[in-house]
Amino acid sequence: MNRTDRLYAIAEELRAAGSRGRTSAWLAQRFEVAARTVKRDVTALQDSGLPIWAQAGPGGGYVLDASATLPPLNLTASEATAVALSLAAMPQLPFAPDGRSALTKILTAMTAAERTRATALGDRLWIRDRRTTARPAVAGVLDEAVRTGVVTVLDYVDKKGSTTRRRPVEPMALAATGGHWFLLAWCRRRRAGRWFRLDRIESAHLTTELAAPRDLLETFGAPPVDAGPVSLVDSA
């Protein structure tokens, strides 16, 4: 087994081991190399960005934080092009920073020829509706808030230009409609569901409080005619 294969195998072995982890000695025996070699391989994997933690002492070993990454995917050139262009086409989405990171990884994995083809195809994709949205720092917070359901404190400027400081809300969804992105959240001050335009949110801060579950449709009714949920299951 060459080093490239072993690096891949070690990552998958640690992923399979879960929180139990594996010691360098165990991995060394498993891949028929010295423990020192395993340690260097693990270092290489860590340098490449894999979230591997080392725990010294009895019962220790290497542990891969499986929640931080997905297993390796094998995409065809056309699939990789489709994903890359989809990510590049929506640079203003609330989760755009993560999208740009993913796009960089895909472009790095592509061959030069595939990148050239994807770039050429992108030049022939004209997109009219590139919606403006939140500040990057705010977008990241709101993305996490919606995913985790954590109570979030907003500084918000309403359409009259008056600013509300430290408004506690319970983020429930993100919506694109009427040329703008909105945060749909339960406003604790008004005790009602409210739409907050993302480009009017000056800052957003997560609290440690988990919001009580609320039904999105009961709170806000049906989505607008030009908006609706993005179903990955139905689209797949």
Next chain:
DNA sequence: GTGGTGTGCATGTAACGGCC
């Protein structure tokens, strides 16, 4: 003390280029 990782240094080996 035991059992684990981290690191410096020496050695082995494969790849590469130059020469005959």
Next chain:
DNA sequence: GGCCGTTACATGCACACCAC
């Protein structure tokens, strides 16, 4: 094509350090 020298990289040994 075969041989030889150089180079870069992988590997192993030994030891320091850390956690229980």
